[in-house]
Amino acid sequence: MAGYRKDEAQDWAWESLKGQWSTLVTPFNQDKSYDEEGMRRNIRHIHKLGTVGAGCTWAMGEFWSLTFDERCRVMDTVADESRGKILTGAHVTHTSTKDMIELAHRAETSGIDLLMVASPYMVAKTEDQVFEYVKLLADNTDMAIMFYNSPQFGFVMSPQGLKRLCQIPNVVGVKEASFNQQTSIETHLLIGKQSVISTPDEWIFHKANELGFQQQVMFANTSDWRFDTPECNRYVQFIDKATKGDLDTEFYNKYLKDLKALSDKWWGGTVKKYSGVLPASMCKYWGELMGMAGGGVRSPLIDLTDEEKETLKSELLPLIPTAEHTGSGSSRDHAVWLNEKSSRDTDFSGMMLLVSVQDMPEAIEADMGGADIIDVKNLQEALVGSGHPNLVDEARKKIPAEKHVSVTLGVVPNQAGTVAMAVRAAGMLNATSVKVGFCEADYETALDILTQSKEALYGYDTKLIGSLFADNLLFGGLEPRLMVKLARESGCDGFLIDTLTKDGRNLFDFIPENELRDIVMEGKSYGLSTALSGHLKLSDLDELARINPDIVGV
Structure with missing residues (x-):
């Protein structure tokens, strides 16, 4: 928990509630149980976006579907994973005031930084009732409290009622999400100089410029993780500037307007379809497309249909941002780290040649022969294994610094700590990249190993x-078509699809050209480097040119 006393809560809020805050969904497993590891991945993901704070168990987090114990577990997870990275808030509204207070105490002991509370969504139909409810919470906690003014809870407070709430000493501000622009504007003008007021949509910044007030925090929405990637966080950049009074409309129109229009279309359509309910199902699937854990929604919410998912995916993928690259000669505008060591002045296909080596003479020959990436591996060890670290060290010293020297760990054991140690060794040896491959591993095991790596x-x-093998199913292994999903969810920088069999068949015997092209295109849309290998021959060049992966291995 942030170090402030009750009488310091307002000062703490002015100092700390700034920039972009995220609204976290509650990820579920296939059986609709709480996905703790998914929540941890989501927090690591938004931290990479530059988000400064996040709220859990809010309306978008389906708090109403969670048991008391689950709400506590979510708070514990969020506080633990966020510690030292970002600030945190927990929503504690409950129809039972006893449970509300107990949730507040659990949030404090877990290390949550502030509370959010709304109207208790049953019975309360007057501003006096809501005031007494919030005051009861404030009297029983020293934590800073933000009030959530939203029609989702069945009652919306007036600006005058919100002013009265903010006179309670540790009620530090309002998330004004009434979806009524006039209410938001009046609230800012009435109490915005005494309390932290945030309307969670970008239109408020234009009104702020026009009417002379300032909103110092976007508290809070899902737009950071729905619009940004770790490689390209334009939404967070825009909010950081706007919350400091610098409204860059040109930047917004250039980079964010189309994403916002798509979001408004799907948000509005889903809300209308379900008569005003927040579109958690849409946001969760959108988040999955951006690399977040979602896992569907709990009843009585209803997931998007397969057709809706396919339509949203087709409309979103072309808009997912990628980092701009201004280096000469290469058309590669994703996975720009590949360009940084490329010695080519021009590259008309964008494909780079990876050559596998097992000793120093082979490494020198590959370098002299024009290989873009010299990959150290050991083909004599099991299906495929790792070269000796001394070879990697020597290759890195003798191969020019502007060239790539990569390390293949091969098919790794299902032991996350062991693999992470080997990966760290590759980093210490200054390898450009390290490949971690899976055959007989289930998805969650592979995900855990890559995440820890x-x-x-x-x-x-x-x-x-990350690496999967096109012929994995021959060995009872992991489906290779999960490669992009696995790479995205684990935070990999790229992926390789290879083969293990040595009977003369190659990559195209296991996955056809059209499917490989779709996998590569999807990977590039997420900013991943894409590589294909597996007994490829000169006769495969036409197919490879049409697929156009970043890297071809031989």
Whole structure:
């Protein structure tokens, strides 16, 4: 918990509630149980976006569907994973005031930084009732409280009623989400100099410029993780500037307007379809397309249909932002780390050549022969294994610094700590990238191993490449068509699809050209580097040119 006393709550809020705050969904497993690891991944993801705070168990977090114990578990997870990274808020509204107070105490002991409370969504139909309800909470906690003014709770407070609430000492402000622009504007003008007022939509900044007030925090919405990627956080950049009084309309129109229009279309359409309910199902699926854990919604909410999902995916993928790159010669505007060590002045297809080596003479020959990436591996070890670290060290010293030297760990064991240690070694050896491959592993195991491997590379320039094998199903292994999803959810920088069989068949014998092209295009849309290998021959060049992966391995 942030270090402030009750009588310091308002000062703390002015100092701390700034920039972009995120609204977290509550991810579920297939059986609709709480997905704790998914929540942890989501927090790590939004931290990479530059988001400064996040709220859990809010309306978008389906708090009403969670048991008391689940709400506590979510708060514990969020506080633990966010500690030292971002600030946190927990929503504690409950029809039972006893449970509301107990949730507040649990939030405080967990390390949550502030509380959010709304009208108790049953019985309360007057502003006096809501005031007494909020005051009861405030009297029983020292934590800062933001009031959530939303029709989702069955009652909307007037600006005058909100002013009265904010006179309670530790009620520090309002998330004014009434969806009534006049109410939002009047609230800002009436109490915006005494309390932190936030309307969670960008239109408020234009009104602020026009009417002379300022909103210092976007508290809170889902737009950061629905509009941004870790490689390209334009929404967070826009909010950071706007909350400081610098409204960059040109930047917004250039980079965000189309995404916002698509969001408004789907948000409005889903709300209308379900008669005013917040579109958690739409946001969760949108988030999955951006690399977040979602897992569907709990009843009585209804998930998007397969047709709706396919339509949203087709409309969103072309708009997902990628980092701009201004280097000469290459048309690659994603996975720009590949360009940084490319010695080519021009590259008309964008494909780079990866050559596998097992000793230093092979490495020198590959370098002299024009390989873009020299990949150290050991083909004699099991299905495929890792080269000795001394070879990697020597290759990195003798191969020019502007060239890529990668490390293949091969088919790794289902032991996250062991693999993370090997990945860290690749980083310490200054490898450009390290590939981690899976055969006989289930999805969750592979995801855990890659996630921990990515954490092991913190502070190193080495990129993490996840790898699946096109012929995995022959070995009872993981479906290779899950590669993009696995790479995205684990935070990989790229992926490789290879083969294990040595009977003369190659990559195209297991996955046809059209499917490989779709996988590569989807990967590029997410900013991932894309690589294909697996007994490829000169006769495959036409197919490879049409697919156009970033890297072709031989």
